[in-house]
Amino acid sequence: MRSLLTLAGLFVALGVWCSATAAEEKLNTPPEGFTALFNGVDLTGWKGLVGNPKSRAEMKPEDLAAAQAKADQKMRDHWKVENGIIVFDGKGDSLCTAKDYANFELYVDWKIEKAGDSGIYLRGSPQVQIWDTDHEPLWKLGANKGSGSLWNNQKNPNQAEVKADKPVGEWNTFFIRMVGEKVTIQLNGKNVVTDVTLENYWERDKPIYPTGQIELQNHGNTLYFRNIYIKELP
Template sequence: MKKLVLLTVMIFAFACKEKPKESPKEVEETAETKVEEKSNWTVLFDGSSWDGWHIYSGRNIEEAWSLEDGAMLLNKTSEQRKDGERFNIVTDKEYTNFELSVEWMVNSGANSGIMWGVVEDEKYPEPYTTGPEIQVLDNIGHPDAKNGTNHQAGALYDMVSPSQNVVKPLGEWNHYLITINHKVNQGSVVLNGVKIVEFPVNGEAWDAMVANSKFATWEAFGKFKTGKIAFQDHGEPIVIGYRNIKIKEL
């Protein structure tokens, strides 16, 4: 009996010793895969090309935007434009529920914005005809900042004011995390790590906000849950920059 027990223990130990191990490469690949699955972030702009972007209404991007130091810069002056000419930039792809991470920078007097739910159609001359906007602005030097806090940087434009001002000085990079989630009817803006705006994105509460805004009579405004993301060209002769842009679909 003792011999049988001893033989069984020896066989078990040998089997354990011979169990194949994962190679370092296999372990590394498994770890990377888990990180990718956990994050689910997609790079929308890597700083080196215009892949995934185009000008709303089809103009050439390079007419007004440039790539410099990993950022997209809107730098066409008013003197270089025809009357009313705009170079709003939009994603090729449409999105519904997402988190958008983006860094932005403005110089003195700049005005821009980030829009979602944008429908690109010739009957809509500008992205803001359909897409609600998170404001990007020089709060000190641009006159629109004097039209109320719901026109200042971080605001859901003309509808919801930021709870506090955490914008960095001109020429420094700010960070937005913008969430739009129709599944739970929630939208929010986190500016430089601080949540400054929350709002519904559909239903009666959304309709009430629109009704109390300048967009009350705009037939198509905020009506589309799915649409493109746009960065606004407001027309000022000022440098505006965006970089490190990525999105997570929810």
């Protein structure tokens, strides 16, 4: 009997190990029709943050190139890849895609720590909100209503329709669809934003830019990202 129990325990352990291995193999592997923005190994395809869309457009090419070189070094100092996960140490600036995007569908897995406050910029503009929804000091800003909102909107909705966050320290998944000015967002499979206009934070009198970089934004907290996939749309 003892031998049978030992053998059964080995099978259980083997099953757990196989499941974990299979899960790891799927990490940073895009679904059909999508392209991985993060290769799981290094920060190829990403760059450091220089200013904002308006200020970058006003810079001379040589000045922009010099500023980008400094920003890229700053990025390398504070954004690392560990075990297939992008980790930010809470210092420095946002991590930006090297390429600009217009219309797209985007998957992003993210995780924060206690009192975390972060976001994802679309076309270089803030932002799809991420934060610790159980942290009372952030409640006055709307954290208790959930992550995923277009928080910097002034004229259009800027709070999540439902709270769909998992507890701090667990992985969450965004699905973001942006077409024209309109954004729809799912958090962990639940709609939190439905066809809402994303406003232009940098130039309030203008509509959102037709193209721009995607940014993983920070507010001085440790952050984690993985499984970042994009599909460009017509």
